[in-house]
Amino acid sequence: MNPSPLRPRTTLATHDVTNQPPPLIGYNAFTSDPALMEAIAREGGDWGTDRLKTYGAIAGDELIAIGFEANENPPRLKTFDRFGHRLDEVEFHPAYHRSMALAKEHGLHGLTWTGQRAGAQVIRSGLIYMHNQMESGTMCPITMTHAAVPALRHAPEIAAEWLPGILANVYDPACRPAAEKQGLTIGMGMTEKQGGSDVRSNTTRATAQGDGRYTLVGHKWFFSAPMCDAFLVLAQEATGPGDGLSCFLLPRWRRDGSRNAIQIQRLKDKLGDRSNASSEVEFVDAEAWRIGEAGRGVPTIIEMVSQTRLDCMLGSAGLMRQALVQAIHHCRHRDAFGTRLIEQPLMTHVLADMALESEAAIALALRLARAFESDDEQEKQLARVATPVGKYLICKTAPPLINEAQECLGGAGYVEESILPRLFRQSPLNSIWEGSGNVQCLDMLRAMGKSPASIEALQAELAAARGAHPAYDAHCDALEQQLRSDADNPVHARRMAEAVARALQARILLTGDAPWVGEAFCAARLTGGHGMAYGTLNTDLDFAGLVARAFPG
Known part of the structure; x- marks a missing residue:
């Protein structure tokens, strides 16, 4: 991914090398993402803007480069030393250690617990979202280190011994x-x-x-x-x-x-x-x-599970974001059939459809991050029911979106020199880790059955956007009927989980800084006009505007 320090030859013996996009490196993953910046501020994390800008520059430059090295050189198990002594150690490439060091130095493992201010988990979630775009493997230990804190606090003496090292912004691989x-x-x-x-x-x-x-x-x-x-x-x-x-x-x-x-x-x-x-x-x-x-x-570790489920959402949202960015970048610089790809109406339609999905994913994940850190009982009840449905939907939508992004690049999106094959291989993981789709949907039903207050919190959340769009109102009416008739029916749990997640995404976008995006989302996702593939919307939307917002040129 790094440009060569030597100027490459573009005139070869048989042809000239033209019509190739430049490498996408050296950009800021935060300031180039209006949806992320708005969501961070909306959910109470605007005081962390400088921290996010700093890490955004790292993510779009050093992290994307070392991500390739870390994945090209996977870990190796060293069971014994040469004398036959048992070791059980795992050896990693220096790029992996550097990625871990960056994450810990910038608080991705602990800012929720050390920030000591409302919005800390929102800011930490924004950092996780950007890191996952470039290198997802290191997020497994970072996520678990972060999520272990609530569980360890059930044993105060052990927590006192271990938490200083866990929360330290230091990475020590020894x-x-x-x-x-x-x-x-x-x-x-x-x-x-x-x-x-x-x-x-x-x-x-x-x-x-x-x-x-x-x-x-x-x-x-x-x-x-x-x-x-x-x-x-x-x-x-x-x-x-x-x-x-x-x-x-x-x-x-x-x-x-x-x-x-x-x-x-x-x-x-x-x-x-x-x-x-x-x-x-x-x-x-x-x-x-x-x-x-x-x-x-199980009750002791359940808080850890909830935290890791939030990171699954952020991880999948990050994968989708990077795939979208790669697709837009390629289409902006690639000519085909006499014009730039991004100016061709059907391609613009595809990219805009993907942009809606990507923005809705991070909007819901950051809304949940705010609920996670709140002491308000209604927020806790909302998080209880929205976490499994958010994990279900966001993690399910990642693989098809990333595959669509590969198609935008054509054959170039299928070779390992681009990041897209790695994103695609990574994309099914989060739907499996910490409970597959069925587990999430059954957990949603369990939450609703054990705590009617969770349904009340959900309804109160959705009420904030009532009247903003006719498709939204109709969707919420149908959802309320479904909650009454199917709340104890596991056969219909997936359909209900998707309906709840879509309603929450629409609510957030309709009441956000760009309500026109919410209106487009309602028209695209709540009217039944979306086909099997991206770019099949049966509606007239500002496709060019959605693409320009997704990744400003």
């Missing part, structure tokens, strides 16, 4: 005990072979040692980011009145300074997320410390 490091990262291990998302079927056993310690015996089928300093895991209590699934902190090193018995069996050979390591592990009397009450592992 493999040594946590007490010897300034900066720490946290991973996670929940799922096992026999259960997957059904974590209550886990068989890993935890046995109390009588001094606060536990020993774990068992396995994890997906053990994310095995190079982290500690992991939150779920295991069955072996003895005592609290038998059941509990949450544990599992450090890489024992208290006596020896390596903990976390045996990495192999690294996963994944479709995407190539720069990051995911693993299968076994625990053989591994030392751990319980977090929260015995037998209450």
